[in-house]
Structure formats: structure tokens, C-alpha cells
Amino acid sequence: MGTIVVGYVPKSEGRAALRRAAEEAQLRKMRLVVVNSHRGGREFDRDDAIESESQLEEVRSMLNAAGVEHEVRQLVRGLDPADDLVNVANEVNADIIVIGLRRRSPVGKLILGSNAQRVLLDAPCPVLAVKATED
Numbered sequence: 001m002g003t004i005v006v007g008y009v010p011k012s013e014g015r016a017a018l019r020r021a022a023e024e025a026q027l028r029k030m031r032l033v034v035v036n037s038h039r040g041g042r043e044f045d046r047d048d049a050i051e052s053e054s055q056l057e058e059v060r061s062m063l064n065a066a067g068v069e070h071e072v073r074q075l076v077r078g079l080d081p082a083d084d085l086v087n088v089a090n091e092v093n094a095d096i097i098v099i100g101l102r103r104r105s106p107v108g109k110l111i112l113g114s115n116a117q118r119v120l121l122d123a124p125c126p127v128l129a130v131k132a133t134e135d
Contacts, residue, residue, distance in 0.1 A: 001069075002030040002095040007085045007119070009036065010055045013100030013132035018059065020130045021098040025068045032070040033092055034059055037077075037084035082118035090124050098128045 006021035025032040
């Protein structure tokens with residue numbers, strides 16, 4: 001059984017990536033590893049951790065209802081989300097990484113987004129970038 005790693009944030013781009021990754025996991029009969037990454041520090045306190053865990057519980061419920069074999073990881077290790085995704089993909093020998101992208105301003109289009117660009121360049125496997133839709 002192969003493994004799909006998906007970067008998840010509770011925003012439209014994260015939900016789009018999660019939906020697509022779950023669809024791929026069902027189609028390919030693969031395991032899904034959901035990665036929610038935070039740098040930590042003063043910007044991520046106890047209340048943030050509780051809220052994040054509540055959001056991830058919703059993710060678990062959705063994946064359970066869909067019958068997707070999964071693991072959810074909340075990482076607070078001081079690393080950039082791109083580093084966490086690439087490290088987890090290496091650790092689990094991922095077959096594919098799924099990331100979400102949001103609509104960017106004209107200037108923002110010149111750079112894809114530092115995390116997305118780093119995942120695309122450093123990933124040990126193919127990367128599927130999913131465009132966020134309004135939900």
C-alpha cells in the first residue's frame with residue numbers, strides 16, 4: 001500500500017488539498033498522512049493548540065466517514081511547513097505529496113509562494129498542487 005502526504009491548514013487551500021488527497025487515497029487504495037505544521041513559539045500558544053486539535057478532529061471524522069486509512073500529525077517543531085512536509089514524505093516513503101494553492105495577486109504570481117515552491121523543488125516524489133476554490 002502506498003502513501004499520500006497532504007499539507008493541511010484550516011483555510012480554503014488546505015481544505016481543497018485534503019479533499020483531493022482523500023479522493024486520490026480512495027481511488028488508489030492508499031494511506032493518507034495529513035500534516036498540519038506550526039512553527040510554534042509565542043505565535044502558537046495553548047489556546048491555538050486546542051483550536052488546532054479541534055480542527056484536526058474534524059479532519060479525522062471526515063476521513064473516517066470516507067473510509068480512508070489515515071494518520072493525522074500536528075507538528076510544532078519550529079520548522080517551516082515545507083520542511084515538515086518534505087521530511088514526513090521522506091520518512092513515510094510517500095508516493096505523492098498534495099498541497100493547496102490560493103489565488104494570488106499579480107505581484108504574488110511572480111513567486112508561487114515560498115512554501116509551495118520549496119515543496120515542489122525539494123520533494124522526494126511527485127507533487128500535486130490543487131487550486132483552492134471558494135467553500
